[in-house]
Amino acid sequence: MKRLNFEKSTEYRKKSHKLIPGGAHTYSKGDDQFPFLSPAAISHGKGAYIWDLDGNKYLDCSMGLTSVSLGHAYEPVLDRVRKELEKGVNFQRPSYLEVEMAEKFLSLIPCHQMVKFAKNGSAATTAATKLARAYTGRKLIAFPEDHPFYSFDDWFIGKTACNRGVPEEIQNLSVTYKSTDLASLTKLFEKYPGQIACVISEPEKNHPSQFINIDETIRITQKNGALFIQDEMVTGFKTGMPGTIARNKIKPDMATWGKGIANGFSFCALTGTKEVMELGGILKEGEEKVFLISTTHGGETHAMAAAIATIDEFLKHNVIGHMHSLGDYCSKAMQKVVDAKKCTSFVEVVHCNWMPSLIFKNKTGTPDAKLRTLALQEMIQRGVLFQGILLPSFSHKKSDIDFFAQCLGETLDIYLQALEVGVDKFLIGKECKPVFRRMI
Ligand SMILES: Cc1ncc(COP(=O)(O)O)c(C=O)c1O
Structure with missing residues (x-):
């Protein structure tokens, strides 16, 4: 050949x-x-x-x-993107599309009432862990040791083999369990009582040996006073519409979204319950502010247009x-x-x-x-x-x-x-x- x-x-x-x-x-x-x-x-x-x-x-x-x-x-997405490009992509105040996008995205996730956009998945997962720390007043972040990737930020990379440049103090603020063995998660909560702010996990993997009992994972997490973050970066718009969350009987406090929701354009999101997400707001005067996600490009119009068109295509076809x-x-x-x-x-x-x-x-x-x-x-x-x-x-x-x-x-x-x-x-x-x- x-x-x-x-x-x-x-x-x-x-x-x-x-x-x-x-x-x-x-x-x-x-x-x-x-x-x-x-x-x-x-x-x-x-x-x-x-x-x-x-x-x-x-x-x-x-x-x-x-x-x-x-x-x-993909032409229907490109067409929508082109229309926004012609009108400008970034302004001094939010684009009109931000509310339309928020309504459209949240309509897919009835258990969540608020959303924050980002350009990368890592920004969404990291913001979720920060919000959980702020909400619970606890320091530790827990995630499955057998899952490949949650963020390029230190809280995750510090726990991988490739952790050069991440101080030990930061590495020690993340703790791990085995996704398929929920006794290991229970043990983690026993080992660090009242210290774990959140558990972040993908809801499902493609190999049967990696089966996750996601409802039980959420139950254990919430029973122990921590927040559960469902990372739908990979499963979103793939396992279902909008993802595995559609099958959950118990609601995750937050969920993170990225790959696949805007047909390759840089558009990611953090969704969550009003009670948790509101901490990142600016309306409650006199309360301490949480600096959630704030990025120059988070509300770029053409990426939002790509997401809107992608969702429309998913629902139409x-x-x-x-x-x-x-x-x-x-x-x-x-x-x-x-x-x-x-x-x-x-x-x-x-x-x-x-x-x-x-x-x-x-x-x-x-x-x-x-x-x-x-x-x-x-x-x-x-x-x-x-x-x-x-x-x-x-x-x-x-x-x-x-x-x-x-x-x-x-x-x-x-x-x-x-x-x-x-x-x-x-x-x-x-x-x-x-x-x-x-x-x-
Ligand atoms: C499950 C999961 N979470 C988060 C991320 C981070 O997303 P990004 O690469 O957009 O920062 C990835 C990326 O591969 C991922 O697979």
Whole structure:
């Protein structure tokens, strides 16, 4: 098979690391997250496809870190954005759109009465923890040790392997438990009585072994006088509309939203009950003020317009229904290929209707970084920009999944050979590395 040409990507890489620490503005988009034979940067996208600097075309599987829920350059969103751009994007006072946006967003979340916008998810999660501290007068923040990411701020990064630059005093203000073992959360409250301000957790993961009893997590948290923050950054506009919160019997005090709610535009939100969120207000004269989220760009008009148009599309077309039926179709297609290639001991299909994925293992059944990288390399060579997950956007079609399955079959032929004669005979360059690691 003729290898793809990455000439321009190679040139780009030479420059990017000289100018940008990490070579990218998101570590999970970095070179160490991809095989050597991969595009260094994307020139443009349309629907479910993207093109790299050398003109190679790929089926996009993670859609802007799962933020592009409708599709790249999706016309109804662009149309709404263009209209706002023509009118100016940032003013001395709020844009008229802020109230319209707040009403629209809150109409999706009946258990919450107030909302604050932000440009990044981290700003929303960090603001939620601050509000919880202010509300409870407690210092500690609790979150699951087995979840990958909640914020780039110190309260979270301080607890990862990559905590250089975060003072120990700050690291000690965060405490962790296991999301699937609620006895560990109860123990945490026993260990730090009256000290935990909040628990922040994603409500659901795509692997069955990571099942979270979210109602019980909320119950334990609130019973112990702490606030519960439901982080719907990934699940929002994917597991349901607006997210897993729609299925909760017990209401979280706050929820955080980002990826996917504005089709890739920078628009995130913190929602919560009036009682908690009001602390960030300015109407109660004589009360101590909480400096919640305040950013120059939080109310940018075109990003709000993108969110409004995205919500409209989701409601008009049953986007969630499309995503779920495609997620099921993809899970089954993945399994069919893995079974046909007799790879079930080495490749695990994570069946999930909102984000199916594959886990690549060695002969002992252990996830293997080199073999995973080889699988990514071979999928990329065939025109699928794959990192393990496939996020079915509204633009993905069954034929795209069929194409994915065909490429997976060819990839697994090579994978099986690598298992026999050694992965180094096939893998070009080094294996992908974890984002959170102590050493470079
Ligand atoms: C669950 C979760 N929370 C928060 C964040 C932070 O969002 P952002 O990258 O927009 O700051 C992420 C980002 O990946 C996330 O996955």
